[in-house]
Every structure is written in structure tokens, then in C-alpha cells.
Amino acid sequence: PVCWIEMLSRVFSNLVRVRVTLCYATALFVIASLLLVLGPHTQDRVVGRLSTNLDNLGRGNVGTLLGSAFVTAEGYTYLLLPGLICLLALAELLWRSRRLVQAFALGHVGATLIVAGGLAAAIKLGWLPISVAHATDVGLSYGTLAVLGTLTALIGGAPKLAAFAMTIRLLVDGLLPLAIDWQQMLAVLAIASLLVGNLAGLQQTNLKRML
Numbered sequence: 001p002v003c004w005i006e007m008l009s010r011v012f013s014n015l016v017r018v019r020v021t022l023c024y025a026t027a028l029f030v031i032a033s034l035l036l037v038l039g040p041h042t043q044d045r046v047v048g049r050l051s052t053n054l055d056n057l058g059r060g061n062v063g064t065l066l067g068s069a070f071v072t073a074e075g076y077t078y079l080l081l082p083g084l085i086c087l088l089a090l091a092e093l094l095w096r097s098r099r100l101v102q103a104f105a106l107g108h109v110g111a112t113l114i115v116a117g118g119l120a121a122a123i124k125l126g127w128l129p130i131s132v133a134h135a136t137d138v139g140l141s142y143g144t145l146a147v148l149g150t151l152t153a154l155i156g157g158a159p160k161l162a163a164f165a166m167t168i169r170l171l172v173d174g175l176l177p178l179a180i181d182w183q184q185m186l187a188v189l190a191i192a193s194l195l196v197g198n199l200a201g202l203q204q205t206n207l208k209r210m211l
Helices: 002-018 017-038 040-050 054-058 064-070 079-095 097-124 129-132 141-153 157-174 175-203
Strands: none
Touching: 002 017, 002 040, 002 079, 017 040, 017 064, 017 097, 040 141, 054 129, 064 079, 064 097, 079 097, 097 129, 129 157
8 A cells, every 4th residue: 555655646746747738738638528529610619719810819809819729720639639748748847837838828929929910911911811810820839839949949969850850750740631730830930030040140249159
């Protein structure tokens, strides 16, 4: 009995260290299951209400910036959960819960606002039709890629190349049905990275460091 108590105590203490990951994964699982039971009509309504499109944001529905991270339009939540749990648990063990929440939230909200700003400008210039303002934009890819990018930035050169190869293999082989989503997210992150890097480089006086 003592051995079992000690083992359960260790398991519980380890689970506490990744409590944010477990709570988020549980919420995703419960919401996805409820939407599956309620049917596609209800799912479409929920996705429409929580979508961070220009129509919702223009009406002041800022709650979509949070709610959009808990649903997926295509219903691939169950397929994404295992990889998501591993990624977020690793980040939480390295950074602690608070920093994980900050990285995920900043990535999700920041990328959402960048996309919204770009779409608004494109519509105003006539590059995109006004119907784009009502397009659905939900999912956990913004925050997940932000956490993945931050983790990648903290590792060295050789491991970084291995992580890059593993990421490409995961995206191409494992997440091909979601290609439209993650390609858009990667494009946004690449543009944001270029902008932030160049703006930060303007203050650098050391030529070697700037290069």
C-alpha cells in the first residue's frame, strides 16, 4: 500500500506541473464532444459566434479572441490533441505554467490581430471581396505555432535543424488535411518575424550582431 501511495503521489505531483496543458486539453475534448453530439448545425453556429473574423471584431466581440482558441472549424480536435499535449506539456515543464499561458495567448491574439489587420487593408484596397469579412477563423494553430516557434528559438543550431525537419514531416505527413490552416499561420508568422527582426535591427549599432 505504501508503494502505491508513493507512486500515486509522484504521478499527481507530475500532473500538477502540467496543469495548464491538462486543463486546456480537457476543455478542448469536452467542447469537441459536445459539438459532435449536438450536430453540425449547432457546431456551425458556435464556430460562427466564436470566429475572429472582421464582422465579429468590428461589432466589438472581443471575446472571440479567447473563445476561438477552443474550437476548430473542421472538427480535427481529436487528431490534434496528442501532439498538442506533448508540445504544451514540454513547454510548461520548461517555462512553468505562467510563461506557457503568456506565450500561447500572445501568439494567438497577436497573430489574429495581424491577420485581421491585413484582411481589413486588403478589403479596403479592393484586393479581396467583402465576403472575406464573414469567413470563419477559429482554431488553436496560432497559439500552438507561437509556442513551437519559441521553443525552437531556445535550442541550438544542430537540434534546431532536427526540429525543423521533424516539424516539416509532421505538417506534411500528419496534418495534410489542415494544410490551408497551417500554411496561412506559417505565412503570418514569417511576415511577423521579418517585421520584428528588421525593426529590432534598426537599433543595433554592432554590424556583426545585426547580420
